[in-house]
Amino acid sequence: MARSGAFWQRLHRWASPPGFYRLSGRWVPWLAAASLALLALGLVWGLLYAPPDARQGNSYRIIYLHVPASFLALAGYYVMAVAGAIHLIWRVKLADMLMSAAAPLGAALTFLALFSGSLWGKPTWGTYWVWDARITSMLVLLFLYLGVMALRQAYASRETAGRACAVLALVGTVNIPIIYKSVDWWYSLHQPATIRLTAAPSMHPDMFKPLLVMIVAFYLFYAWVLILNTRAEILSRERRAAWVRELAEEDVT
């Protein structure tokens, strides 16, 4: 009982904006260093040393951006929705700040996945855009992100905006698997003569290893930027609080 009490106390301190701000301040340099190093490693490995593809030549190398970005675009939505749920149920302000930091980041990654994919489409399919199942569902995901961002921006009161966005994100969560499934189903139903996204057979290990590095690097990068965004959000919302003023004075002196 006493131990769990201590645990809750610690969690509470942690989930308070100043507590999180101090704690995360210690992680930021490590995360930055690790993600930048892995990004550099993966990019150099993937772009310079991995062998060219037998059919696609060098254009396939865009995969090193495209695939990690696609992974995180989806994972990012769940980060956002879980934060929203925590805010809605337990009224943890920090969760709301995390959520508002996660939305633009996820939207940017989704856009990167779409953009890199359509750049890739030109050499492989001969067109920037086809109505493929996965592409369509990615587009829908982008709209879900944009909806959350637009809703937050539309409310004058932060308090209200946060809870409204949480409701929307949660409804979206229920729907994402359904949307993905249905779009896949739609695709297999119509069976157009276009190329399948998963046409590439299992990859050569020399191509795959740098991809793995890039994926890990993107996860770390995501965590880093998310924390930076959240810290900025904390400062802007708590700018009137005493601890932020003290912090600013420390910085000045």
Add this chain to the structure above:
Amino acid sequence: MPGPGAGFAALLRRDLLLAWRRRGEVANPLIFFAMITALIPLAVGPEPSLLARLAPGMVWIMALLGTLLAADTLFREDFLDGALEFLVLSPQPLWLLVLARVVAHWLVTGVPITLLSPLLAALLALPGSGLPALVAGLGLGTLAFSLLGAVGGALTVALGGGNVLRPLLVLPLYVPVLIFGTAAVARAAAGGESAGALALLGAITALALLVSPFAAAAALRVGIDG
């Protein structure tokens, strides 16, 4: 105190009465829906084979747009004239009252569109074998549209206009309904089996029925403050 059924019935009655008083405005989208469908052959050419292929998708898109744009007023008016405050402060469960609003909306927009659809589909040369799937699918699908639209309407109720924000929130949620709905008609029209798609559509509608009233009620409690 009146039972929960009383609140549901009272609100449903009220909304149908109001719709009846304003039947011109209610009929507006419906007449449109019919006129535009009649114009489609002008836009894409009169070949029956082409029209028949397009028919399921076109009718569904029209139904979607019709319900979507009408959903704007789902909670907005109640908000402006203060009636929404009564709904939120009623001892009745708010989700049930939301459901009454949604059912009224569906009866006024979705059901007429559904009933009208065989005529429109016939104009677009859809083979008769597709009609049952079209009607059944639209009946379920427009209910799902109204349910999901209510969540968007509740989230934007205090925001003024909301005309453009709300569709942005809601349209992504409409995707599965649209896919299964059109698939059912297309298959049935091609002489195939549509029961699977309709069953999935029914499952989605059932899920929306389970989730939306609660989500919309939560959104209303939040959104009432502006």
Add this chain to the structure above:
Amino acid sequence: MPGPGAGFAALLRRDLLLAWRRRGEVANPLIFFAMITALIPLAVGPEPSLLARLAPGMVWIMALLGTLLAADTLFREDFLDGALEFLVLSPQPLWLLVLARVVAHWLVTGVPITLLSPLLAALLALPGSGLPALVAGLGLGTLAFSLLGAVGGALTVALGGGNVLRPLLVLPLYVPVLIFGTAAVARAAAGGESAGALALLGAITALALLVSPFAAAAALRVGIDG
């Protein structure tokens, strides 16, 4: 006393400012149309050749629905919050103020969809040769939609919604716009000549420009009595 230009400018400014406040971002209407376009392949299937034939009609219908249903509320809000009384009791000519409302409405709904239409048409695989006719036609046509919608909106404020025949008075005027508009694009996309259809479209728009502000102003003077 301010000249008539001042009233026009003040009202236009007001409406654009309100639109800006409400939409938060100007991007929202664009996202809306992009999203509906994305739903079309889901409904009718992804084949480019099929989409291309459908593209002119669909883009036009979306433009029409977007403008029309928004136009129903063109004067409703001003009526409810009392601002309409100020318009009617202004020493400025009422038709000019009505025109300002219409132009603002067009700038906010018609113009964005016109500007976006090449992108949407491209997503729907419309051949490039159809694009100029699409843009020119939509520019003119959406203005005509807004003008005609204003008459409908003024009548709604004036007469209440109880009359089912009322939409039928205004709706038929949209039909020629839609017919000539889609015909122009379809011809141009097929490599033909679209100038004739566009000229007719221009003539209709000019006629609407001449008649609508006066008709709407007259309806409003009647309508402020409720």
Add this chain to the structure above:
Amino acid sequence: MSPAAPLLEFQNLCFERNDLPLFEGIAGGVREGDILQISGANGAGKTTLLRVLTTALSPAAGSLCWRGRPLPRARTRYLTELAFLGHAPGLKLGLSPRENLRWLGGLFPQRHGAAETALAVLGLADWADAPCAQLSAGMLRRAALARLLLSGAALWILDEPLAAIDRDGVALVEQLFRAHLDSGGAIIFSSHQQLALPGVKYLELAA
């Protein structure tokens, strides 16, 4: 539910807008037969406080008790015994007063069959079946007040009930208030006017 417990009691209420407190440390309550007037300048927060008391808004801090039970939990019970009237009358303009009372009767506990008399008491006998859009400002307000007569609520929370009401109407409202208090009810209301009622307590909000 001890008989000694006040009907509504609130302590240390604080409401924030964008992290700035609009009011803080507000306390008070009403017992059976009590009438409490919230006063204060325009923008002082009267409407906001009344909405917090109805639970439509949640306070940033502080507690509310209904008949001795803390409020977020006793909410349904509280709402069945509460009648609220805000700035906007909440009547549908397309429906008649009678039709409006009818749908409200489905949402809130209401005595049966009394709509006729309630409207007559408020001077709307001839207008019971006209659409509310045709009523004058004061008549619309009267129609909204008719609901109070129908409800068996113990507590009335009213935001500017006298707005747009003529002088005879004010006297009528005072009489209705007195009857409600005499029958063991309580009233919390805001107004810029002074009522000719004995024993009104005040809660002054500073701007």
Add this chain to the structure above:
Amino acid sequence: MSPAAPLLEFQNLCFERNDLPLFEGIAGGVREGDILQISGANGAGKTTLLRVLTTALSPAAGSLCWRGRPLPRARTRYLTELAFLGHAPGLKLGLSPRENLRWLGGLFPQRHGAAETALAVLGLADWADAPCAQLSAGMLRRAALARLLLSGAALWILDEPLAAIDRDGVALVEQLFRAHLDSGGAIIFSSHQQLALPGVKYLELAA
């Protein structure tokens, strides 16, 4: 335009709803420095009469003259010299008070650059740039009254200008009225309250 002619004069006004007269044979007028209060019970027709006087509604019978000229013809001239405020404030809730005054300034003659002071006089200096949706009921009414200060209109026609206004606000409005009358203006207004102003004339409408 004889200097002796009253500003507004009306004779034998009759207004009908559904062929039943709401009021008949109403006559009166205001000269420079005059203030006329329309009184009467709820539904007596005060709002309707004021709207007839602004020309928003047309009477079934009777005549109106502005500075001695019959009204349907002298309408544009009349409207440039009239400032009207109805039940609904007519401000767009999405815009700030300052922005609202600005668009109204395009529609009506308005003195230049005084918006700042007008809002400050009405106690809205801090709220000049907040959206009107965030104002309380009384603050919104005050913003609507600010327009009167800006306009150079000779005649003010006001429907319940004191609604939702607090006690300090009423004193302020009385002061504004006095200043307008002293500068040669005239006022016609309806209210259920009594103003502390000398020389108010009354026009009582029977219900």
